[in-house]
Amino acid sequence: MNRSFRMRRAGSEPAQAFPDSGRGYRHACPSCGQNLTLYDLRDGDQAYWCDPCGKGHRASDPPPGALQPLPDVS
Numbered sequence: 001m002n003r004s005f006r007m008r009r010a011g012s013e014p015a016q017a018f019p020d021s022g023r024g025y026r027h028a029c030p031s032c033g034q035n036l037t038l039y040d041l042r043d044g045d046q047a048y049w050c051d052p053c054g055k056g057h058r059a060s061d062p063p064p065g066a067l068q069p070l071p072d073v074s
Contacts, residue, residue: 029053030065 027036029050036048049056057063
């Protein structure tokens with residue numbers, strides 16, 4: 001079961017920005033397709049957040065469609 005975050009903690013800073021996966025995937029919002037921002041949570045876990053949609057999920061529990069294949073650049 002996926003847990004969505006309806007509100008982001010006020011004043012929380014995003015974690016370091018990471019590049020797209022070296023395995024050929026990017027972490028994107030399943031609703032709008034925008035790249036997600038990685039945040040550190042108070043409980044020590046991390047979560048991805050979509051600013052335009054106002055939705056997110058824990059990094060350990062991505063919903064279907066969150067990992068999208070990168071275009072083939074060869």
